[in-house]
Amino acid sequence: MLFKAPVWFVGAPPHTSEALMKVAVILSVAFLAFAVQAAEIISGVPRVVDGDTIVVGTTKIRLASIDAPESDQVCPDANRKRWTCGIEARDRLAAHIGNRSVDCAPTGTDAYGRTLAGCAVAGEDLNGWMVREGWALAFVRYSKEYVPDEEAARNAKRGIWSGAFIAPWDWRHHTRETVVLGATSVPISAQAELLAPESAAQAPSPDCIIKGNVNRKGERIYFRPAQLDYARVDMTKPGKRWFCTEDEAKAAGWRPATR
DSSP states (O other), X not given: OOOOOOGGGSXXXXXXXXXXXXXXXXXXXXXXXXXXXXXXXXXXXXEEEEXXXXXXXXXXXXXXXXXXXXXXXXXXXXXXXXXXXXXXXXXXXXXXXXXXXXXXXXXXXXXXXXXXXXXXXXXXXXXXXXXXXXXXXXXXXXOOTTHHHHHHXXXXXXGGGGSEEXXXXXXXXXXXXXXXXXSSOOOTTHHXXXXXXXXXXXXXXXXXXXXXXXOTTOOEEEEOTTSTTGGGOOTTSTTOEEESSHHXXXXXXXXXXXX
């Protein structure tokens, strides 16, 4: 009489097969995660746009968790002399990178479609370097990662901390209630001057820095300081006009620019 062995005796025991399958799944997931992470790293010699924005290939990258002065932003130095701190921040970033390649790990996308990323050059955290050297602030609205670096820069009076400045996020929105930061004391009347961009230096008053431009079609368009094309409007050419408020510009028959 033949004896038919139970099916579970043939091959590996059931619990062993299940364990091996679980291990295989875990290893597959880990490998895929590693592959995705490796694929996301953006590397190359960048073009520096401003103190917290670079371009690698065709990817525009915003250095995450920091905020540098805008290119058109001005600050008084330790001797209360105006200087273009935003341009200086940009140039310091470019000089530090030089012709070296950067490695950027994306963390998301901002409202303008730029890739948010933590970047490194020769293994050094580039975002942290900008804050530590005083050329950018910790963007605490989104992260407190670089607060210790900011405190070190402030205590050592490095970069923009050597003089006075308005935080970039306040400068972009021209918040009159903001405080003036830095090591240099300035009169309260200097706040309006600090809020004005360098390209508004010829304005009749720090309170009247809206630019009115007439384009080739004869359209009368006004630009606010925070807009992209503001600095491109040359107020020394004919057909230009300064306005103190948007209501004033609209009443004169000018429409707002789209960017």
